Amino acid sequence: MASLSLKNVCKVYPNGFEAVKDFNLDVADKEFIIFVGPSGCGKSTTLRMIAGLEEISSGDLIIDGKVMNDVEPKDRDIAMVFQNYALYPHMTVFDNMAFGLKLRKVPKDEIKAKVEEAARILDLEKLLDRKPKALSGGQRQRVAMGRAIVRNPKVFLMDEPLSNLDAKLRVQMRSEIASLHNRLGATIIYVTHDQTEAMTLGTRIVVLKDGVIMQVDSPQKLYNEPNNLFVAGFIGSPQMNFIDAKCTIQGDKATLTFGDYSVVLPDYKAKKLEEGGYNGKTVVLGIRPEDISDDPEMIQKNGDCVIESDVTGYELLGAEVLLYYSVAGANMTARVDSDTPARYGDHIKLAFDPHKIHVFDKETELTIT
Ligand code: ATP
Numbered sequence: 001m002a003s004l005s006l007k008n009v010c011k012v013y014p015n016g017f018e019a020v021k022d023f024n025l026d027v028a029d030k031e032f033i034i035f036v037g038p039s040g041c042g043k044s045t046t047l048r049m050i051a052g053l054e055e056i057s058s059g060d061l062i063i064d065g066k067v068m069n070d071v072e073p074k075d076r077d078i079a080m081v082f083q084n085y086a087l088y089p090h091m092t093v094f095d096n097m098a099f100g101l102k103l104r105k106v107p108k109d110e111i112k113a114k115v116e117e118a119a120r121i122l123d124l125e126k127l128l129d130r131k132p133k134a135l136s137g138g139q140r141q142r143v144a145m146g147r148a149i150v151r152n153p154k155v156f157l158m159d160e161p162l163s164n165l166d167a168k169l170r171v172q173m174r175s176e177i178a179s180l181h182n183r184l185g186a187t188i189i190y191v192t193h194d195q196t197e198a199m200t201l202g203t204r205i206v207v208l209k210d211g212v213i214m215q216v217d218s219p220q221k222l223y224n225e226p227n228n229l230f231v232a233g234f235i236g237s238p239q240m241n242f243i244d245a246k247c248t249i250q251g252d253k254a255t256l257t258f259g260d261y262s263v264v265l266p267d268y269k270a271k272k273l274e275e276g277g278y279n280g281k282t283v284v285l286g287i288r289p290e291d292i293s294d295d296p297e298m299i300q301k302n303g304d305c306v307i308e309s310d311v312t313g314y315e316l317l318g319a320e321v322l323l324y325y326s327v328a329g330a331n332m333t334a335r336v337d338s339d340t341p342a343r344y345g346d347h348i349k350l351a352f353d354p355h356k357i358h359v360f361d362k363e364t365e366l367t368i369t
């Protein structure tokens with residue numbers, strides 16, 4: 001397998017549109033890298049530049065120390081799995097998987113051994129004689145995967161490979177891809193819209209916005225320590241609540257005020273605000289829905305972090321419930337246990353732990369603490 005680097009990579013389409021801007025990323029051998037970001041942020045363009053399907057306008061793509069910009073796609077030793085699988089309908093599963101190897105003039109018995117091995121890994125052994133139309137979506141997806149595996153490429157690129165599958169199959173295939181990554185020790189770069197896929201599969205996640213990298217970090221770090229408001233809002237579902245608040249610093253105490261409420265921040269957070277000169281300024285307070293609780297014990301424990309509001313929406317998710325309400329003009333969501341007595345229209349109390357508060361600069365949108 002392989003390491004891969006993108007150095008100052010830019011993509012300007014012929015119409016002048018700058019889809020990827022100064023993209024820098026070092027992918028280590030065996031890493032599982034996820035690209036996420038809103039529609040149109042440049043995920044597929046970046047993936048296609050790595051595959052050689054799209055020209056790199058400036059910057060370098062380096063694989064195992066070699067600049068690959070001008071190397072033909074077929075000579076890059078990269079396999080790409082697309083969301084539409086792109087299987088040949090007139091060929092059997094075996095032939096679909098063998099096709100790339102045949103083109104490369106790999107000896108017949110070697111092809112047979114490789115296809116059978118991939119079929120074993122993907123549990124496709126009984127389906128090798130079938131044509132794609134006689135397969136389920138998940139089986140087709142596995143064939144597409146198998147076609148990539150038999151090539152034993154340096155890098156796997158996957159562009160939303162599970163997006164056409166139903167919810168149950170997605171979960172199943174997600175764990176198959178995770179175990180495939182472990183078994184093959186493969187370097188994978190994977191584009192997805194799905195938060196759960198990103199968080200569960202990725203060793204690191206690249207968050208993109210308008211062709212610019214916002215943050216590259218482990219799923220846990222992105223969730224706990226987002227660099228800025230965008231990442232904080234993009235990672236996590238439902239998204240983090242944001243509310244404008246006025247910062248007052250007195251001595252070593254920092255208070256955030258919004259509407260009728262005032263929250264005293266823990267000392268280490270107060271220090272950051274003081275150092276940044278935020279006294280008297282408006283900042284953005286962020287709190288995740290799952291960090292808000294209607295548990296009476298929490299409410300008692302966090303006296304000054306308790307708000308009261310009317311429930312304007314109630315959504316049962318199964319084990320949990322989403323409660324919608326508003327505070328100081330901001331729409332908020334709380335994710336609480338489904339045994340909550342709260343219902344639509346109720347006036348309720350909700351508490352949060354001040355340690356869980358994120359604070360952002362309102363102008364730069366960068367994280368303060
Ligand atoms: P999605 O999640 O919707 O698939 P994406 O993040 O993969 O989006 P890209 O397909 O990489 O986005 O597109 C990035 C931007 O480049 C988009 O604004 C798109 O409209 C633009 N774009 C893509 N292909 C071309 C092209 N051939 N010419 C001009 N602009 C293009």
